[in-house]
Amino acid sequence: MSHVTTIEFTEAWDVPTLINMCEAEGWDFVHGQTTYKWFGRHVGDYPLPEGYTVNDMGKCTHAIRIPGANYEIGVVVKDGKVDLLWDFYSFGKLDEKLGKKAEKLKQAYTLAKVRKQCFKNRKRFKETRKEGYREIRISM
Secondary structure, three states: OOOOOEEOOOOOOEEEEEEEHHHOOEEEEEOOEEOOOOOOOOOOOOOOOOOOHHHHOOOOOOOOOOOOOOEEEEEEEEOOOOEEEEEHHHHHHHHHHOOOOOOHHHHHHHHHHHHHHHHOOOOOEEEEEEEOOOOOOEEE
């Protein structure tokens, strides 16, 4: 079954931060990949992402590969806006890697934004990953 949706977030995605996020997480940002892995066809059991048609499914500008997942995240750059499309159906294992609403991706993206801002403002950013959580320290 296909269950493709956008990953909703409170701020706009940007490609440079997505690239930095992927590097920090050990994920692959694949420049110029024009399709992403998903179920392969829309079967009509889940609404299409807003602004997309059945023919748009599986197409992207870039893609994100996450080790251990069968499916990929499509990065769609359209009209100056960036959308992330993903098939969260459990067979693809993206939900297992990111959470049902991609919470882990959102957290990683936020950290990439903070890391970028720290660098810009000449502050030190130190991240320690511990069992089940991350500790972040920012200093002068």
